[in-house]
Amino acid sequence: MKTKRFIALVMGMTMAVSGLAACGNNGGDSSDNGGSTDAGEGKSEFKTADQIDKESLKGKTITLYTHGGNRVLGEEKKDADGNTYRDESYAYLKHLAEKFEGEYGIHVDLQVNSTEDDIRPLLQTQDPSIDIYTSPNWSIEEWQQYAEPYCTVSEAKELYGDYAETMYNDGTYIYALMPAKTYNNAVVYNEETIKKVGYDSIPTTQAEFEEMCAKLREAGIDPIAMHRIENWPLSTINDFANYVAGSNDAYPSMLKSDTPFSESEPMGKTIKMYTDWKSKGFFEADIYTDFGVAMDSVGNGNAAMMLFGAWVVPQIQGRVPEGGDPASIKFAPAPDFGNGQYVMASAADSYAISKGSDDKEAARLFIEYISEDAQYLADSGYIAMKKGVDPIVPDLYKIIDDAVAAGTCKVLYAYATDDNSMHNEEVLSEAGLLEDVKYVGNLFDVIDVTKEPDWAAYDAQVEKQNKAYVEAREVLGYSWQ
């Protein structure tokens, strides 16, 4: 379940780059939208915020369901005694909704759900009590069933550029607007912790990075907190495989190979690299009972780094104990694994209008309002990207931005969902390797850190997975297109 949640989140943040346009709401029954668009003639079937009659919407209440509880309830923090509390100053979505109500007289009722399954029955019955929701990990069929088309892909491209391609879409319509962009999985670290072993930044080469990890381990600090007790953290390896390959298609490119899990291929090489780090003790020695505890460990200095996306940075900053400096939690590019330094970028945050909503125009107006509030998006850890909106770049991106500006780190835009990526997923599923990120976990778990690493057993598992993958690909009849 958490794998799904994480993939949903990553999709939200991981769908690739650029600007926006007539993405407004048609206000009427979207099922009448058909598949055609007049966008090419400059005439849209969807209303823009300017075209919506705001006076008629005054006094209405719309309901937004989000899995991002921290933006509604506030960031989880620890007080001087170490007790947990919610700091409401971080409840950015709540504050934004209040501001929106002040301006338009439309109340936004914010509800927090833990998973998309919590809201599925309401969407299945087209219950009007849900107007907007965020980030479910759905197939395109489900999006078509539950979400109002937001605008056409071509309209979104006008306003959000190439990033529009990677928003949830069926080739014609966008089903969830993703109004911001972000950098994806990289190195989140505690600067104060790495200083203890003589570093003030993340090394730029793999050898130096591993040397730093070894020094941290020697100093009794967990170099990297992964939270392996759950499966979803392993899926971050997909981005790192792109950094290893120096391209954005390491995952779908598995289709090209008969030996995708061998060290000769980016995915296989990356999984081997992670597993090797495991054998060297670079990951946590203890089991974290919860991802929050894993984040705490970086916040309090028991661990030095996490290999995750920008979204964890504000959460770890909130977990720095009293007296510590939250600004010591930083975000840097992954080291050069042989092909240069890279960082993945994608569209981020997502908002969809429920098909059952009775107030689609008000819902659209609020989503448009979000897309134009650069401060809200920056506070959330994202960068506004709508055409005409001045972006505010959160401080956490500074190191990466500087590296990109200096040309030492290149940006890879997330791979847009296409036949290759979907077919690869189907092949992995057919081979029994998709669920719970087994294509990584089965290999990663071969090595037992309490014993001498058994690399022969690892190689045998590689062979087994390669065979299963090729057989499944043949059964399905897929090949790289």
Added chain:
Amino acid sequence: MSNETKLYKTVRYIFLICASIFVFVPLVPLIFMAFKTGAEYSATSVLEPPKNWLNMYNFSYAMRVGHLGKAFLYTAVILTISLAIQVTFTAMVAYILHRFDFMGKTVVKVMFTLTMFIPVVATQTLIFRMMYAVGLINTMWSVIILYSGVGIVGIYVMLNQLDSISREIDEAAMIDGAGYFYTFAKIIFPLMKPACTTMIIINGIGLYNDFYIPNLYLNRDVQTFTVALYKFYGSMSTPFEIVAAAIIIGMIPIMIVFIFLQKYIYNGLAGSVKM
């Protein structure tokens, strides 16, 4: 005391100690967690006792932020109404099945028994749509209706109780001019108190702990205790020390009820077994 008796006693105690360990060990980390600070929980083993046993922060935070008071109130209202309906109807059904012979009696019993084999989730899409159609979603009446159904286990508990109530009592009442309903309501039903109490406790605990139905039907303002508890769970992280405190708070009403009504439970179950 013979060697055999000593051996039997020793084995019995060993078994009971082992059983107690199985029951209490999972509770120990829960209790430890509830008194730890968030920072302490993150930094220590779950089997390490808290530094301050008087730290009540998690309990007050859970009550305040989780709106547990409100959740308890809704839970109490839902359970009171649904158990009252359930027990009354179950007793009526059992009384009819026990005291009267009629065509199709076996079929009725079989039908009730068959419902045991249908998983609750299998019918929920259909039932949810029905509840939605009549506008009961997000109202406590949806849950009350679903909880008020008559179950075969309850019927058997009641039937067993009725076996111990002589039919001559019914006949005497009839001779004195009482009708069937009067006889049931004023004479038989009060005599079924142990079975009713057993049902209330056993089903009550089950319903009190149920998460699936209230989470599905009461996703918003009206929340039972289990749904309120679930709200502490985040998509990525959960403050387990707060959850532990909330769980302990949630155990208190059940423990109180159990302590006060345990003699009825044992009587009711003993009655059931006897039959």
